[in-house]
Every structure is written in structure tokens, then in C-alpha cells.
Amino acid sequence: MKVKVLPSITDPRSQLLISFLVNDRLSIDAGALAFHLTGEQLLAVNDILLTHVHLDHIASLPFIFSEMFTDIVKPVKVHASAADIDRLMAHVFNNVIWPNFTKIRNAHGDLLEFVPFQHNVPFELTGLTCTAVPVTHTVETCGVVLQDDHSCVAFTSDTGVTDAFWHHLNQLDRLDAVFVDVAFDNALEGVANASQHLTPRLLVEELKKLHRPTQILAVNLKPVCREIVTAEVNALGLPNVHVAHLDVEYSW
Numbered sequence: 001m002k003v004k005v006l007p008s009i010t011d012p013r014s015q016l017l018i019s020f021l022v023n024d025r026l027s028i029d030a031g032a033l034a035f036h037l038t039g040e041q042l043l044a045v046n047d048i049l050l051t052h053v054h055l056d057h058i059a060s061l062p063f064i065f066s067e068m069f070t071d072i073v074k075p076v077k078v079h080a081s082a083a084d085i086d087r088l089m090a091h092v093f094n095n096v097i098w099p100n101f102t103k104i105r106n107a108h109g110d111l112l113e114f115v116p117f118q119h120n121v122p123f124e125l126t127g128l129t130c131t132a133v134p135v136t137h138t139v140e141t142c143g144v145v146l147q148d149d150h151s152c153v154a155f156t157s158d159t160g161v162t163d164a165f166w167h168h169l170n171q172l173d174r175l176d177a178v179f180v181d182v183a184f185d186n187a188l189e190g191v192a193n194a195s196q197h198l199t200p201r202l203l204v205e206e207l208k209k210l211h212r213p214t215q216i217l218a219v220n221l222k223p224v225c226r227e228i229v230t231a232e233v234n235a236l237g238l239p240n241v242h243v244a245h246l247d248v249e250y251s252w
């Protein structure tokens with residue numbers, strides 16, 4: 001399985017907007033997706049799995065359908081919880097903020113298809129088994145576990161202190177890596193707790209719940225404290241814990 005953490009186009013060193021490109025075909029969230037990829041790369045992504053509907057995770061989603069309007073040959077499938085699909089229809093694709101692209105067709109047919117998933121119920125997507133597992137954030141949010149025949153990679157999405165997600169990971173047959181939210185530095189733990197994100201200190205506490213060795217890649221670092229978080233993660237001295245590189249393909 002190949003995973004690339006997409007940077008934001010505003011600053012290639014930052015992850016202001018959140019997207020993970022998996023095997024060039026699946027995107028976990030769509031914050032930077034349509035802003036970062038070329039048109040050809042974007043057309044290859046036929047499935048988008050949304051962990052929640054905060055703006056930094058969906059910002060580029062509406063533009064896929066306007067930018068690629070004539071080029072989309074089969075509808076882009078957006079997988080999300082039923083409640084999040086309702087939120088996107090009510091607040092984004094509502095013919096006010098943006099057109100309702102579920103009702104607009106091009107010469108090839110439909111452009112956008114929403115596909116609901118349920119938490120903790122595995123489903124198949126682009127040759128991967130996906131499981132959405134609830135985490136703890138200010139809005140309904142799921143982490144994601146992706147499995148194929150020879151690898152398993154998990155993403156916390158945005159989360160504060162949480163339990164069910166780590167419990168789920170402890171039950172897996174294998175686990176190669178976890179991309180973990182470490183948004184704020186230790187001095188901003190109050191902000192992290194209020195907005196339900198993690199800091200390097202909280203990460204150490206969370207990892208005590210994971211009863212297996214695996215690679216930990218810190219992501220979702222807020223641009224304003226990226227350098228401090230990076231220094232604090234490095235100072236942990238944990239050989240399996242690193243800040244994820246942006247725009248670099250990880251492979252398992």
C-alpha cells in the first residue's frame with residue numbers, strides 16, 4: 001500500500017489542508033486534493049473517504065466537480081457517514097454555496113455520487129478493506145483503517161484523547177503504520193484539549209493504549225507550530241515515532 005500526505009498548495013512545507021492519497025486512486029479527505037494534484041492525477045482518484053466535514057478536510061472537494069466538469073467519465077464516489085452526507089448537502093452542495101453536483105450531469109453522465117458507510121463495518125474500496133472507527137473530536141469524526149493482502153495502515157484523522165480507535169488497532173492481525181494527529185505543541189495543550197487534537201505529550205499517553213509495535217507518523221501539524229511540534233516529537237526519543245514527510249510516498 002502506498003500513502004502520500006499531500007501538502008497544501010499555499011506552502012509546500014505545511015499541512016494546512018488535509019488529504020492522504022492512497023495508491024493514487026483513493027483519497028482520505030479532500031482538503032488539499034483538488035488544489036495539489038494535476039488534472040490527470042485528480043481524474044485517477046475515483047473514491048474519496050471523508051473522516052469528517054471540518055473545512056480543512058473538505059475545502060477542495062467542491063472544486064473537483066467544477067474544475068473537472070467535462071473530464072469526469074464516471075461519477076466520483078464520496079464515502080462518508082450518512083449524517084455527514086446530509087451536512088454536505090445542506091451546507092455546501094445546496095445550490096447557494098455551491099451547485100448541487102449530484103443533480104448535474106456532463107456528456108458522460110453523473111459527476112458525484114455520495115455513498116454512506118457505517119462505523120465499525122468494513123467495506124471494500126479500490127481493492128482495500130476500509131473500516132471507519134469513531135475517534136474523539138469536536139464533531140462526529142472517524143479514524144480509518146485500510147487493509148490489503150500484505151499491509152495495514154491506519155489514520156486517526158483529527159482526534160483528541162480517545163479509546164475505541166486504539167482498542168480496534170489492538171485487535172488487528174497486522175498493523176504497519178498509524179498516521180496520528182499531533183496538531184499542537186505541548187505549550188498549547190489547553191488549545192489541543194479544547195479543540196480535541198493531540199500534542200506530543202498527549203501522543204505519548206495515547207500510545208500507551210496501543211499494545212503492539214508499529215510505525216507512528218505524526219500528521220495534521222498546524223502550520224503555526226509545525227517547527228515546535230517537530231522538535232518535540234524528535235525529543236521524545238522514540239525510534240518508531242516521526243513527523244510524516246509531506247509529498248513523499250510511504251510504502252508498505
Ligand SMILES: [Zn+2]
Nearest residue numbers: 052054137158
Ligand atoms: Zn477537525
